[in-house]
Amino acid sequence: MGALLAQRARRDARQLLMWVIGTAAMAGLGYVGVVSSFATEQERAALLAAAIANPVILLFRGLPSGADEAAFIVFLIFPWLAILASMMSLFLAVRHTRGDEEEGRAELVSATPAGRTRPVLAAAIHGFFANIALALLTAVAFIAVGLDAMGSLIAGAAAGAVGISFLGVGLMAAQLMRTSRGANAVAVWVMLTTFLLCGVGNAIGTPSDDLTRMESSWLTWLSPFGWGENVRPFSDDLLWPLLLCLALGGALSAAAILLASRRDLGESFVAERLGPASATAALATPTGLAWRLARGGALGWAVGGLLVGILATTLATVVEEIGADNPSVQEMINQIAGAGDIEQATLTTFFTMLGVLAACAGVQVMCRARQEETRGTAEIVLASPVARVHWLAGYLAVGVAVVLIVVGAAFAGAAVGIASQGSSWNAMRDAVVTGSGQAVAASVFVVATALVFTLAPRLTIPLGWSFIALAAVLGLFGPIFGLPEWLVHLSPVGVAPIVSGDGVDVRGLWWLVAAIAIGVLAALSLMRRRELAPSE
Known part of the structure; x- marks a missing residue:
C-alpha cells in the first residue's frame, strides 16, 4: 500500500x-x-x-x-x-x-x-x-x-x-x-x-x-x-x-x-455498445474519424452552451432590475463585461462563461489526439497513406468545429430566452456579436493546445486545461479581484469583442486572429518533423 x-x-x-x-x-x-x-x-x-x-x-x-x-x-x-x-x-x-x-x-x-x-x-x-x-x-x-x-x-x-x-x-x-x-x-x-x-x-x-x-x-x-x-x-x-x-x-x-x-x-x-459491422464513408478520412471520436462529447458541451444562451437572455432583465436598486451589482457586472448598459453587460458576462465552455470542448478534442497517440491507435492510422500533418489538421478542424457548435447552441438558447421573455430582438444582435468573439477566443486555446502537442506531447493534457483555468480566472474574476487591466487582457476570453451601446468594441480581435493563424501554421509545420511520442 x-x-x-x-x-x-x-x-x-x-x-x-x-x-x-x-x-x-x-x-x-x-x-x-x-x-x-x-x-x-x-x-x-x-x-x-x-x-x-x-x-x-x-x-x-x-x-x-x-x-x-x-x-x-x-x-x-x-x-x-x-x-x-x-x-x-x-x-x-x-x-x-x-x-x-x-x-x-x-x-x-x-x-x-x-x-x-x-x-x-x-x-x-x-x-x-x-x-x-x-x-x-x-x-x-x-x-x-x-x-x-x-x-x-x-x-x-x-x-x-x-x-x-x-x-x-x-x-x-x-x-x-x-x-x-x-x-x-x-x-x-x-x-x-x-x-x-x-x-x-x-x-x-x-x-x-x-x-x-x-x-x-x-x-x-x-x-x-x-x-x-x-x-x-x-x-x-x-x-x-x-x-x-x-x-x-x-x-x-x-x-x-x-x-x-x-x-x-x-x-x-x-x-x-457494439459498433456497426461496416464503417461509413466519413471514416475513410482522418477528419471523419476525429469527428466520430469527438461527437459524443460535443453533444454534451452543446447542451451546456444552450443553457448558457437561455440564461444569458432570460436573466439579463432580472439583473437589470436588481442593478437599478443595487449599484454594487451593476458595478460588478460592468467590471467583468467592460462596457455597455447593464443588460448588455449581463449578456457579455454569460457569454464570457460560454467562451470558457467552448474552449473546454475544443481542448478536449486536442487532448483526444494525444490519447490516441499514447494508446497506439494513432500509429495504426498513420501506417496507412495518411500524413501526420493531415492527421493533426483533422483534429484541429474538428476542435474548431466543436467550438462553433457550442457557440451555435448558445445562439439558439439566446433566441429561446428572448422569445420566452418577449424582449427586444436587439439582444440577439448582442448575443451574435459577443458569441462570435468568444468563438475566436476559444479557438485560440485549441490552437495553443495543438502547439503544445507538437512541442511537448506529454504536457498536452495538463497544459491544455491549465491554459483554460488561468484564462478563466483572469478573464472572469480578474476585474473583480482588482487585477491590472493588462493582466486581464492576457486572457483571450477577457479581450474578445463586445457590444458597447450601439457599436462594437473589437478589443483584441486582431491579435486573437493572428495568434490562431500563426499557431496553426507552427503546429502543422512542427508536426511534419516530429515522431510519434510514447506515453510515459
Missing part, C-alpha cells in the same frame, strides 16, 4: 498542487472581490433579498445565511469551491482506476501481491488526503484574509467533504463504465445533476422575514452540494451534514472495491 500511495503522490504532484492552490486562491480572492464590490451590510442585504426574490439566481449561487461579510462570501463562492474539489476528485478517481486499466498499468500491478482491489483502495486513500489538503489550504486562505478561524476551518472542511463524496462517485463510475472517457462523462453528469438539484432545492426553499436567509427544501438534501451548503460556515457552523458527505464517499468507495473484486480486469458492468 505504501508503494502504491507513493507512486500516486509522485504522479499527481503537479496536478494536485494546481487544483489545491487554485481552489485556495479563489477563496482568498473571493474575499477581495466581495469587500471591493459589496462593502456595506446594506448592499449585501439588498443583493440577498434580490436573489431570494428571483429564485433563478439561487440555481448558481450558494445558500443565503445572512448579510454578515463572511457568510456572504460563502454564499457567493462556496458552490465553485465545491465544484473544483469535486472535479479534482472525479478525475483523480478515474485516472487511477479505469485510466490505469486502459494504459495497461493496472494489469502489471495486479500481477503483484497487490491484487485487483488494493489499487482501488489506494486511489480512495489518495483522493481522501488530496481533499484534506484542499480543505486545509482553503481554510488557511480564509484565515489569511482575516476571517474567523473556526468558520474558515469549517468552510474548508465543507468543500473537502463534498469532494470526498464525488471521489466515491468517480470510483463507482470507473467500475461501471468500459472506458475512462465514459466514466468521466457519467461522473461529471452526476455532479452537474446534483448541483442543479441543490440549486432548485434552494430556490424553492423558505426565506426569512428579512430576506437575508433561506431554509432549503427537501430537494436540496438529495445532493452532496446541499449537504455542504447547509453546514452554513460563519453562521450556524453545523458539522453533522459533513458526516453525510463522508458516509456517501465511504459507501461508494467500498462498493467500488467490492465491484473491482467481482469483475475481470478491463471489463465493466455496463456493457460496451
Whole structure:
C-alpha cells in the first residue's frame, strides 16, 4: 500500500498542487472581490433579498445565511469551491482506476501481491488526503484574509467533504463504465445533476422575514452540494451534514472495491455498445474519424452552451432590475463585461462563461489526439497513406468545429430566452456579436493546445486545461479581484469583442486572429518533423 500511495503522490504532484492552490486562491480572492464590490451590510442585504426574490439566481449561487461579510462570501463562492474539489476528485478517481486499466498499468500491478482491489483502495486513500489538503489550504486562505478561524476551518472542511463524496462517485463510475472517457462523462453528469438539484432545492426553499436567509427544501438534501451548503460556515457552523458527505464517499468507495473484486480486469458492468459491422464513408478520412471520436462529447458541451444562451437572455432583465436598486451589482457586472448598459453587460458576462465552455470542448478534442497517440491507435492510422500533418489538421478542424457548435447552441438558447421573455430582438444582435468573439477566443486555446502537442506531447493534457483555468480566472474574476487591466487582457476570453451601446468594441480581435493563424501554421509545420511520442 505504501508503494502504491507513493507512486500516486509522485504522479499527481503537479496536478494536485494546481487544483489545491487554485481552489485556495479563489477563496482568498473571493474575499477581495466581495469587500471591493459589496462593502456595506446594506448592499449585501439588498443583493440577498434580490436573489431570494428571483429564485433563478439561487440555481448558481450558494445558500443565503445572512448579510454578515463572511457568510456572504460563502454564499457567493462556496458552490465553485465545491465544484473544483469535486472535479479534482472525479478525475483523480478515474485516472487511477479505469485510466490505469486502459494504459495497461493496472494489469502489471495486479500481477503483484497487490491484487485487483488494493489499487482501488489506494486511489480512495489518495483522493481522501488530496481533499484534506484542499480543505486545509482553503481554510488557511480564509484565515489569511482575516476571517474567523473556526468558520474558515469549517468552510474548508465543507468543500473537502463534498469532494470526498464525488471521489466515491468517480470510483463507482470507473467500475461501471468500459472506458475512462465514459466514466468521466457519467461522473461529471452526476455532479452537474446534483448541483442543479441543490440549486432548485434552494430556490424553492423558505426565506426569512428579512430576506437575508433561506431554509432549503427537501430537494436540496438529495445532493452532496446541499449537504455542504447547509453546514452554513460563519453562521450556524453545523458539522453533522459533513458526516453525510463522508458516509456517501465511504459507501461508494467500498462498493467500488467490492465491484473491482467481482469483475475481470478491463471489463465493466455496463456493457460496451457494439459498433456497426461496416464503417461509413466519413471514416475513410482522418477528419471523419476525429469527428466520430469527438461527437459524443460535443453533444454534451452543446447542451451546456444552450443553457448558457437561455440564461444569458432570460436573466439579463432580472439583473437589470436588481442593478437599478443595487449599484454594487451593476458595478460588478460592468467590471467583468467592460462596457455597455447593464443588460448588455449581463449578456457579455454569460457569454464570457460560454467562451470558457467552448474552449473546454475544443481542448478536449486536442487532448483526444494525444490519447490516441499514447494508446497506439494513432500509429495504426498513420501506417496507412495518411500524413501526420493531415492527421493533426483533422483534429484541429474538428476542435474548431466543436467550438462553433457550442457557440451555435448558445445562439439558439439566446433566441429561446428572448422569445420566452418577449424582449427586444436587439439582444440577439448582442448575443451574435459577443458569441462570435468568444468563438475566436476559444479557438485560440485549441490552437495553443495543438502547439503544445507538437512541442511537448506529454504536457498536452495538463497544459491544455491549465491554459483554460488561468484564462478563466483572469478573464472572469480578474476585474473583480482588482487585477491590472493588462493582466486581464492576457486572457483571450477577457479581450474578445463586445457590444458597447450601439457599436462594437473589437478589443483584441486582431491579435486573437493572428495568434490562431500563426499557431496553426507552427503546429502543422512542427508536426511534419516530429515522431510519434510514447506515453510515459
